[in-house]
Amino acid sequence: MSNLISIRDLTKSYVRGKQKVEVLHGLTLDIPKGDFVALMGPSGSGKTTLLNLIGGLDQPTSGEISIDGKRIDKYSAGELTKWRASNVGFVFQFYNLMPVLTAEANVELPLLLTNLSAAQRRKNVAIALQVVGLGERGKHKPRELSGGQEQRVAIARAIVSDPNLLVCDEPTGDLDRKTADEVLTLLQTLNREHGKTIVMVTHDPRAAEYAKRTLHLDKGQLAEQAAH
Amino acid sequence: MTKTGFVIANLFRKKTRTTLTLLSVIMAFLLFGLLQAVNVMFNAGADFVGATRVVVQARVSFTQSLPLRILPELEAVPGVEKVMYQQWFGGVVGENQQVFTFAVDPARLHAVYPEYVMPEQQWTAFGQTRTGAIVGRVLADQFKWKVGDKLPLKSSIFPQKNGSKDWAFDIVGIFDGKDEQWQRQTNTVFINYDYFNEANQFGQGAAGIYMLRLANGDVAQSVTEAIDSKYENSPDETKSQTEKDWQAGFVKQIGDIGLLVRWILFAVFFTLLLVVGNTMAQSVRERVPELAVLKTLGFSDTSVLGFVMAEAIALCAIGGLIGLTLATLLGIVIQKVAGAFLPISVDGSVWVAGLVAIVVLSLAVGLLPALRAQRLKIVDALAGR
Numbered sequence: 001m002s003n004l005i006s007i008r009d010l011t012k013s014y015v016r017g018k019q020k021v022e023v024l025h026g027l028t029l030d031i032p033k034g035d036f037v038a039l040m041g042p043s044g045s046g047k048t049t050l051l052n053l054i055g056g057l058d059q060p061t062s063g064e065i066s067i068d069g070k071r072i073d074k075y076s077a078g079e080l081t082k083w084r085a086s087n088v089g090f091v092f093q094f095y096n097l098m099p100v101l102t103a104e105a106n107v108e109l110p111l112l113l114t115n116l117s118a119a120q121r122r123k124n125v126a127i128a129l130q131v132v133g134l135g136e137r138g139k140h141k142p143r144e145l146s147g148g149q150e151q152r153v154a155i156a157r158a159i160v161s162d163p164n165l166l167v168c169d170e171p172t173g174d175l176d177r178k179t180a181d182e183v184l185t186l187l188q189t190l191n192r193e194h195g196k197t198i199v200m201v202t203h204d205p206r207a208a209e210y211a212k213r214t215l216h217l218d219k220g221q222l223a224e225q226a227a228h
Numbered sequence: 229m230t231k232t233g234f235v236i237a238n239l240f241r242k243k244t245r246t247t248l249t250l251l252s253v254i255m256a257f258l259l260f261g262l263l264q265a266v267n268v269m270f271n272a273g274a275d276f277v278g279a280t281r282v283v284v285q286a287r288v289s290f291t292q293s294l295p296l297r298i299l300p301e302l303e304a305v306p307g308v309e310k311v312m313y314q315q316w317f318g319g320v321v322g323e324n325q326q327v328f329t330f331a332v333d334p335a336r337l338h339a340v341y342p343e344y345v346m347p348e349q350q351w352t353a354f355g356q357t358r359t360g361a362i363v364g365r366v367l368a369d370q371f372k373w374k375v376g377d378k379l380p381l382k383s384s385i386f387p388q389k390n391g392s393k394d395w396a397f398d399i400v401g402i403f404d405g406k407d408e409q410w411q412r413q414t415n416t417v418f419i420n421y422d423y424f425n426e427a428n429q430f431g432q433g434a435a436g437i438y439m440l441r442l443a444n445g446d447v448a449q450s451v452t453e454a455i456d457s458k459y460e461n462s463p464d465e466t467k468s469q470t471e472k473d474w475q476a477g478f479v480k481q482i483g484d485i486g487l488l489v490r491w492i493l494f495a496v497f498f499t500l501l502l503v504v505g506n507t508m509a510q511s512v513r514e515r516v517p518e519l520a521v522l523k524t525l526g527f528s529d530t531s532v533l534g535f536v537m538a539e540a541i542a543l544c545a546i547g548g549l550i551g552l553t554l555a556t557l558l559g560i561v562i563q564k565v566a567g568a569f570l571p572i573s574v575d576g577s578v579w580v581a582g583l584v585a586i587v588v589l590s591l592a593v594g595l596l597p598a599l600r601a602q603r604l605k606i607v608d609a610l611a612g613r
Contacts, residue, residue, distance in 0.1 A: 048611075057524060057606045078528065085526025092610070096521045100237040105229040110525045112231060157525075 003066075004164060004197045005031035005054060010063035012049050012220075023049045024220045026063070033164070036191040036198045038208035041217035047201045048169055050217065054199055055088050055167040056080045068164060085113045089158025089196075093170035095150040097142040103129065103153045104138035110161045128156040131194075132186060148179035155186060159196070166190065168200040172207050184210040235538045242511075246543070249507045253547025253589075254554065256500045257582060261555025263489045264581055265572040270485040280445045281340065282308075283474040284438040284455055287465035293434035294464055302438055305454050307447030312336035313435035317424065318384035319417055327367060329381060329417040330436075331424035334360075340441045343410045350375070350401030358423040361397035364414025368402045375399055381417070387429045395419075395427075412573075439471070497589065505593040508540050512597040519601050520609030533602035540594025548586035552579060 007029040013022040023046045031037055039047045052058040053065060056072050059080070065073045067087065075083060097106045107128050111121045129135050132152040142150050151171060158166055168187065172180035188210050190196045200211060208214045216223040240246050284302065286292035293315070302311050312333060319329030334355040337344070346362065354360045361379050373379065379397040387393045397419055405411035425432050442448060452468035459466045469477070512519070522532055552574070559574040 052607050055524075057610075081523065081526055081528050084524065090521075090524050092521075094517075096517060096610075098234075098237075098518055098521075100241045101229070101234070105234075105237075108229050109234075109522075112229070112234075113526050118230075 002033055003030045004033040004035070004068055005029070005199070006064075006066040007054075008064040010050075010053065010065065011061045012046070012053060012058070013061045022061075022220065024053075024060075027220070027222055029215070029222060031197065031199065033197055034191070034195050035213070036188065036211045037200070038211035038214040039199065039201045039217060040203070040205070040208055040214055041223070045217040046220040047217050051167050051169055051199060051201050054165075055090060056084045085110065086161060087163050087165060089155075089161070089163045089166045091151070091154050091158050091166065091168040091171045093173040095142070095147075095154045095174075097150055097153055097157075099142050102139050102141055103134060103145065103156075106142070106153055107138075107156045107160050110157060114161065124160055125156075128160040129153075131159065131190075132156045146179070147175050148182055151175065151179075151183050152186065155183070155190070159190065159194070164195075164197055166196050166198045168198060170201055170203065172202070172204065177206075180204075180207065231535075232538075235535060235542060238511075238515075238535070239539050239542055241515075245507060245510075249504055249543065250547045250550075252500060252503050253544060254551040256496050257548045257551025257585070258554045258558070259496055259551075260493055260585060261552045261574045261578055261582060262558060262572070263493060264578040265555070265559055265574045267486055267489040268575070268577060269572050280442045280448075281471040282440040282442060282448055282451055282455075282468055283471050284440065284466050284468045285436070285474075287456075287459075287467045290437055293431065293436055294438065294466065296433045296435055298459075298464065299438070301458070302440060302455065305440075305451055305458075307443050307451045308440045309443050310336065310339045310441040312340040312439045312441075313421070314437060314439070315421065315424065315431075315434065316436045317381070317386065317417075317419060320382040320384055321371065321380075326384075327381075327417055328415060329383075329419060331421040332418045333421050334362075334418075337418060340439050343406045344403045344414070345406050346401050346403040350403075353400040354418075354420065357398060357400050358420055359396065359398050360400040360423075361417055361419045362401035362403050363399055364416045365402060365404045365411065366415040367417060373399055373402070375402060379417070381419075386424075386431070388427050389429050391429070445470075497585070500589065501592055504540075504543060504589070505596075507543075508536070508593050508597045511539070512536060512601050516604065516609050517612075519604055520606045523604065523606050524610070529602045532604070533598045536598035536601045537590070537594045540598070541590040544586050544590040544593065548582060548589070552582045 007027060010024055010027040010029075011022065012024040013020055015021075027050065039050065041047050049058070053060055054067070056067075056075070059077075060073050063073065064071060070083070072080060072083060098109065101109070104122075104125050107125045108121050111124060114121075116124065125138070126135065129138055132155050134149060134152050134156065137145060137149060142153070145153065166187070171187065172183055175183060184207055187198055187200070191198050191212075198211070200207070202208055284294070286294050296313065299311060299313065302308060313336070314330040314332045317329035317331055319327045321327055334351065338351050350362065354362050363373050363379070367373065377399045379399050381395045381397060383393050383395060388395065403414060405414050440451065442451060448470050452470075455468045456466050519532055522535070523529070555578075556574040559572050562572055
């Protein structure tokens with residue numbers, strides 16, 4: 001299977017105060033299309049930094065990042081913004097829904113950047129909410145939903161524009177075991193049945209078991225790989 | 229959902245805060261509308277009167293009269309075409325409703341003020357009826373007066389020879405203004421000077437001011453200089469100036485209304501700036517992660533700036549438009565209650581100034597928070613840095 005994500009000799013450093021901190025050191029990694037990868041590692045190992053770079057939220061200090069054949073490390077900030085809108089879906093630990101909008105409106109938000117008609121947008125939103133099992137809760141605001149339901153709405157928002165890649169940062173970190181299992185099963189379904197490539201950062205080994213393989217990061221370098 | 233809907237939803241995320249802020253904007257623009265209208269009213273007089281009329285008053289004050297015997301001397305000054313005189317009557321209608329009332333020579337008023345328009349037969353009737361009075365359209369409409377009505381007027385100054393301050397006149401004409409500006413000046417009653425002079429208990433043969441119609445505006449300076457130098461060191465020293473300068477000076481005697489209004493509005497808007505500015509800054513501060521998510525989803529820095537600016541504009545525009553509308557309605561009520569004595573009108577010029585104020589206020593309160601939102605780095609914002 002061809003690679004969706006291809007990373008070569010990736011370095012990322014930050015300046016914190018007067019100090020320069022190198023978070024990733026010459027990391028090389030390939031993730032095939034349709035893969036479901038869990039990124040694990042201790043705090044400060046560079047998991048979220050790597051996820052941000054893969055998702056186009058940040059730019060590397062050096063090295064190459066190709067996603068679906070496109071060198072996003074060469075993109076300007078504006079180009080990355082446009083690229084993110086149609087190629088990546090994001091799922092965060094704390095859901096990050098807009099509290100003033102209904103579930104439907106939250107899911108519709110990325111579609112405001114497209115040329116779709118209002119009717120088409122509504123149709124796509126309905127499908128996305130159906131996929132995550134919340135077809136009946138579209139009119140509810142986030143505060144009227146449980147944590148698991150909020151995360152499902154966030155997943156619906158991530159998939160509504162049909163991106164190939166989903167990046168998930170601790171998607172079950174704020175959920176109880178049972179709800180976490182439901183959300184992880186949903187991600188697994190999206191991976192297996194809808195062909196989404198998923199990169200998920202997690203601290204939870206049980207969550208990582210839902211992935212096809214787990215990558216361990218330590219001190220900014222790939223430590224080991226494990227297939228499930 | 230639309231982008232506009234998103235902006236409105238965000239604006240009302242904290243309903244109490246937004247409502248209170250909106251109320252402060254509404255109050256500020258209500259005050260702005262009314263004060264601007266007052267400002268316009270006080271400045272309106274000097275804006276449209278021509279420079280072809282000269283006003284001659286006693287040098288000390290216009291409350292001190294000049295004798296009528298100087299009339300032929302004024303008429304003889306080179307450059308003067310026609311002279312009229314008037315005496316302040318101090319009319320009161322009913323219990324305490326003051327109306328501007330002046331005793332005038334009808335023919336001279338007609339000749340010097342062609343801006344007052346009335347059928348010729350009514351001018352003739354005014355000249356021939358000793359107890360005749362003509363009333364301006366504004367007053368006629370306000371008091372439902374019509375030609376043929378009796379007009380009972382109390383004078384706040386002049387009693388009749390029998391000691392009574394209750395006078396009665398016959399309305400023989402209703403005059404209009406030649407244009408919109410002059411129509412607003414039809415808040416006056418003119419009575420026949422001859423009748424007033426004869427029936428009056430004291431102060432006969434005197435005029436508060438003389439109005440001189442000139443051949444052209446170029447001679448104004450020479451006319452005023454000639455008159456004032458002629459009466460210098462006499463018992464009737466004069467102060468002559470163009471009608472425009474006289475109007476402006478009259479307003480200045482009350483105070484520099486414009487400056488006063490500007491200072492009050494400065495204080496109001498400075499406070500408003502802090503209130504609305506704080507609301508906007510707080511609103512952006514408490515949803516930094518949401519703004520970061522918007523950028524994550526693919527909204528550009530400019531779009532995020534636009535969302536925040538749109539909120540500031542919506543807040544100021546909704547409050548400002550409601551405030552100006554209320555000011556307009558209140559202006560109409562004040563006009564009805566106070567009548568010709570306070571003819572304020574929240575007109576087009578006030579609205580234009582108000583709309584400019586809305587735009588400036590929106591930019592002032594929205595720009596800094598919007599720029600902060602625009603410059604937000606997604607990674608830092610999501611990490612709570």
